[in-house]
Amino acid sequence: MYTCLHTSQSATVAVRHLDYHVHRWGAPAAGAQPPLVLLHGWMDVGASWQFVVDAFSDAFLARRAIVAPDWRGFGRTPRPAGTDCYHFVDYLADLDQLLDQVAGGQPVDLVGHSMGGNVAMMYAGARPERIRRLVNLEGFGMPASTPQSVPGRLAQWMDGINQCERGALDLKDYDSADAVAQRLIKTNPRLAPDKARWLARQWAREGEDGRWRILGDAAHKIPSALPYRVDEAQALYAAITAPVLAVHASDDSLGRWYQGKYTLEQYLQRLTAVRDVRTAVVQDAGHMLHHDQPRAVAALIERFVQGEPPGA
Secondary structure, eight states, X not given: OOOOSSOOEEEEEEETTEEEEEEEEOOOOTTOOOXXXXXXXXXXXXXXXXXXXXXXXXXXXXXXXXXXXXOTTBTTSOOOTTOSSOOTHHHHHHHHHHHHXXXXXXXXXXXXXXXXHHHHXXXXXXXXXXXXXXXXXXXXXXXOOOGGGHXXXXXXXXXXXXXXXXXXXXXXXXXXHHHHHHHHHHHOTXXXXXXXXXXXXXXXXXXXXXXXXXXXXXXGGSOXXXXXXXXXXXHHHHHOOSOEEEXXXXXXXXXXXXXXXXXHHHHHHHGGGSSSEEEEEESSOOSOHHHHXXXXXXXXXXXXXXXXXXXX
């Protein structure tokens, strides 16, 4: 079993009528640096950042508070009452109130992975004054939607709600935490067994019947009703005033997912809308690069938020 070097403290904060669960690390002294806020991806949890936090230097940890929330309907943050689907803009509003709680009016250093990276980019465009520096780990956005796709997209969304209500989208349960760990390794063969066993106990919970269930609401599987408009995304990118570090893994996640419908080259072209952006690649890593190479990811974050070049 993986042994944490820096154990997180659990807390809940009031965010939009929800008890938002957050992990906290660090006990900064006077004169601390801005808080570092870590945003997890789809079907993940805030505890997923543990390996990166453990790879930060002691000096870095001593100077700042680190906070990683569980998004609504993930981990230990409940689903809102009456929810039958999720809308992306809610994550932005959740983050806005979360920052009120953990940072007050102080700008933060923001890191997001995958879905969390997309939230971070859009939020930084809508609230540029609240972000000091931003690190986006594989938050690529989506392929461009066309007007012709809207009828089918709306039909998929309604079908998804109906399927979810019938239980057709329910997540698989497991007979043990070790079985959950094996599921994590199947999805990501680079994940070390000791980390998988530790993460399984953060990613799932044992029920009274002895079955282990993933801490994610099945309604997250329902496709969005809204088209993805690249021009709107780039307008938000252009409004970001913070320096941005966009990091992708050496494995081509976009190529595997979209089979040419959306490519890494197109994503990098979209990033040119950001006024102050640099990029970095983490070698020998896939989409879960913060699990595959936590030391490399931690070093990139640490150097960047301290104003050093990513390759220094």
